[in-house]
Amino acid sequence: MDQNTLISLSGLDRADLPRILRELPFGVAVLDAERRTLFLNRALESLTGYNTADVAGVYCRHVLRGSFCLHDCPRQPQSGSCAPEACSEAREGTLVNRHRRKIPVRLTSLPVLDREGKLLCTLDVLEDLSALKDMETRLSVSASPGQMVGRCAVMEHLLRILPAVAQSDSSVLLTGESGTGKDLLAESLHRFSPRARESFVRVNATPMPEALLDAELFGQVEGPGGVPRPGKFQLAQNGTLYLSEIADMPLAQQGRLLRLLDEKAVVPAGGERPMHLNVRVVAASGRDPEEMVKAGLLREDLFHRLNAVRLHLPPLRERGEDINFLLAHYLKIFAAKFRKQVLGFSSEAEALLTSYDYPGNVRELRNMVEYAVMVCADEVIRPEHLPTHLRLPRPASMPHAAPAPLRGKPAGVHKPVRNKA
Amino acid sequence: MGKKILVTLYRDEVAPRFDLCAEVLLVTVDATGHEVRRQDLVLAHSSADDLCDLILDREVAAVITGGIEEEHYHYLRWKRVEVVDGVAGLAAEALALYLRGELSPGAILFPRLGHD
Numbered sequence: 001m002d003q004n005t006l007i008s009l010s011g012l013d014r015a016d017l018p019r020i021l022r023e024l025p026f027g028v029a030v031l032d033a034e035r036r037t038l039f040l041n042r043a044l045e046s047l048t049g050y051n052t053a054d055v056a057g058v059y060c061r062h063v064l065r066g067s068f069c070l071h072d073c074p075r076q077p078q079s080g081s082c083a084p085e086a087c088s089e090a091r092e093g094t095l096v097n098r099h100r101r102k103i104p105v106r107l108t109s110l111p112v113l114d115r116e117g118k119l120l121c122t123l124d125v126l127e128d129l130s131a132l133k134d135m136e137t138r139l140s141v142s143a144s145p146g147q148m149v150g151r152c153a154v155m156e157h158l159l160r161i162l163p164a165v166a167q168s169d170s171s172v173l174l175t176g177e178s179g180t181g182k183d184l185l186a187e188s189l190h191r192f193s194p195r196a197r198e199s200f201v202r203v204n205a206t207p208m209p210e211a212l213l214d215a216e217l218f219g220q221v222e223g224p225g226g227v228p229r230p231g232k233f234q235l236a237q238n239g240t241l242y243l244s245e246i247a248d249m250p251l252a253q254q255g256r257l258l259r260l261l262d263e264k265a266v267v268p269a270g271g272e273r274p275m276h277l278n279v280r281v282v283a284a285s286g287r288d289p290e291e292m293v294k295a296g297l298l299r300e301d302l303f304h305r306l307n308a309v310r311l312h313l314p315p316l317r318e319r320g321e322d323i324n325f326l327l328a329h330y331l332k333i334f335a336a337k338f339r340k341q342v343l344g345f346s347s348e349a350e351a352l353l354t355s356y357d358y359p360g361n362v363r364e365l366r367n368m369v370e371y372a373v374m375v376c377a378d379e380v381i382r383p384e385h386l387p388t389h390l391r392l393p394r395p396a397s398m399p400h401a402a403p404a405p406l407r408g409k410p411a412g413v414h415k416p417v418r419n420k421a
Numbered sequence: 422m423g424k425k426i427l428v429t430l431y432r433d434e435v436a437p438r439f440d441l442c443a444e445v446l447l448v449t450v451d452a453t454g455h456e457v458r459r460q461d462l463v464l465a466h467s468s469a470d471d472l473c474d475l476i477l478d479r480e481v482a483a484v485i486t487g488g489i490e491e492e493h494y495h496y497l498r499w500k501r502v503e504v505v506d507g508v509a510g511l512a513a514e515a516l517a518l519y520l521r522g523e524l525s526p527g528a529i530l531f532p533r534l535g536h537d
Contacts, residue, residue, distance in 0.1 A: 038534075057534035062509035065437045065488040096438055096488030098507060098527065 027105075027126035033119050035060045035073070047105075047128055049098025060124065067093035068107055092129065104129040148181060148188055149329055152319045158185075158311060165309055166192030171261060173246075173306045174284040176313030179361030182284040183244065185313060189282055190240040198239030203232045210250060214269045217253060221271035233266050236279045246283040246306065247297045254299045257281070261305050281306065316358040316365060323354050323365070330366050331381075334373035342373050346382045352390055423451045424482035426519065428512045429472075430461075431487075435508045435515050439489035440469035446512055447479065454520050469493045476502060485515050485524065 018039065021028050027044030029037060037060050040052045050063055061069035068091050090108040097103060110123040148159060165172065166189045174182045183202075190200040203217065219231030233241060243249065249257070260266050261281060265274035283306045285292065292298040316323065327345065335342040345353065349372075358364050368387055376385040383391050428446040429436035436442035442464070449458040464471070473493055476484060483503040497504050508515050510530025518524040 053535065055529065055533070058509055058529055058531045061431075061437045062434075062487060062529070062531070067438070067441060069437060070431060070441050096440075096490060098488075100489060100491040100494055100506070102490050 027128070029060060029064065029124040029126070031060050031122045031124060033121070035122065037063050038121065044126060047097060047103065047126065048095065064095050064107075064124070064126070065097070066095045066105065066107060095126070104133045148184055149326070150319065150322050151325045152314075152322045154314050155319060155322060158313070162188060163192050165189065165311065167194065168309070169280055170308040171280070171306045172282045172309045172311060173289065173303075174282065174311050174313065175289065176284075176286065177315045177361055178286050179358075179363035180313035180315060181362055182286070182313060183242075185311065186240075186242040186244075186282045186284060190242075190280075193240065193280065195239050195280060199236050200240050200242065201232050201236035202242045202244060204244050204248075210252060211269070213250065213253060214256075218256060218266045219268040219275075221268050228268070231266075231268065233260060233277055233279055234268075234275070236277075238278050240280045240282055243281065243283040246285050246289075246302075247287060247292045251299060254302050258299065258302045258305060261302075316361045323358075324350075326362060326365055327353055327369060330369040331373065334370050338373055340373060340376065341379055342376050342381060343379045344381070346380050348383050349381050349386055352383055352386060356390055423449055423457060425449050425479060426483045426485065426516065427476055427479070427481045428516055429484070429486040430512055433511055433513070435485060435487055435510055435512050437487040437509070439472065439486045439493060439506070441467045442472065442486070443467050445472070445475075446516070447481070448516060450520065456520075473497060483519065485512075485519055 021030070021039070021041045024041055025043060027047045028039075028041040029044055030039040032038055037052075037055050037058050040048065040050065040055070040063070045051055048063060048065075055063045061073070090106055092104070092106045094102050094104050106127045106129055108125045108127075110125065112120045112123060114120050148155075148162075150156065150159065162185075172186075172189060174185055176182050186202075187200060190196060208216070215229065215231065217231045217233060219234050220229040222228065243257075246254075256266065260277065260279070263274070264278065265276050267274050285298075289298060289303055289307070293300045293303050316326075327350070331342060331344070334340075353365075353368070360367075368390065371387055372381045372385045376382075426448045428448070429439055429442035430444040430446055431437060431442065436444075443466070444464065445462050447458075447460040447462055448456055451457050462475075464475075469490065470493075473496055475481075476497065477500055481502060483505065484497060485505045485508055487506070487508060489504065489506045494504055494506060505515075505519060505524055505526050505528075507527035508524065508530070510528065514530050515524055515528070518528070518530070
């Protein structure tokens, strides 16, 4: 059956093509060989804001105003010297319509050839990608590494390797003093991982009766009302389970956690059959894990299993160059939050803030800036806007209480941070 | 007192997009509307923000351009710059019409099918 017979049988030779094009749900422009506009369908009229009558005969670059028009114009050959499929490559870009709106679009330019291969016209098909781009933006925002910021070499390295660590499925052990951002880092690992669309479940193994904790973590075959009750591990199925302080977990539960890591299965309380789970475990500790193993608070086999990847968050006093950056960062955030025109810190206030050793780490710095912005009525934060304990001279006999240091860090030494400025 | 008019260029046409324009025509006219100076400026790169800076820096009074995003349009208007946007046509023709007070936003100066 030749092509003529096919067209004749299908009735395409008598088809009302303009009406068909007009009703298509995506934008179509019919252009002549010089890429002058001959026809816009209804969807494209709505997208560009122009009617066919207004722009018939006008070069398409002045109608579509696409980003691809000026630098990557899909100009077709005058004759069919290239295969139509080779000429009809799709490209993405933006257009600015008559109403001054920039719209992301995908353009596919299709040459229409006659039977001798001569170019009759071109169909430019435009798809509005606004909805897709909006979704992409939303997802990329939620996948960005949370509020983790830092300019010092250690933090930059951490933020650089974070996506790669997140992509792997290995267990991760996060260490760092309280307030350094372990929770945020765990959340970032989840958001960057292929599990990002699944649950992120945080477990705080606070002291409670063992049976209750067992049910809380591993679920119950028969919960209240006789129905099975899922535990935190089941809730994290296909997602990430974050154990915020691993050493707080009783040794019995640590053993069951080890089984989960090894066998990818848990046995709910009151049950016998193991339930298969696909969970990534991220554990954190504010104390030195090696010391905890020695003290018998953490099972050694579990420690080695969790320690597949270990990320250490340095205390703020060791991130000297970050203090000014974080002060400016949080100042901007809280000034916007409280709708205040606070522009910066006076040199005295900055000197006080940069020479402080922040035993509460980033959390403490953040709280101080929040307080200062809250009480500041001027454009500049002065010492009187800072918390009292920061302004009063510290007696030499009363150093700031710091948490138990991690291995390798000299105990009780708080190096004063130099102000870069 | 004279004023400066900036036309965004694409070849010899008004650039279809303000943000993608890489060349501008800057014309100074005297109080009677006669051209006293003409400059072609090639921009280091296409950027709507940089172009807005240039317009303010050179104390341009009016901009003739094609498509411009609302944000930049309102910014220039707020800075009391007249913006004649949505113009499709040859730059020289658009400028001449503007100087005669006959150029309006959205003007299509190219010949159109079905129009005389």
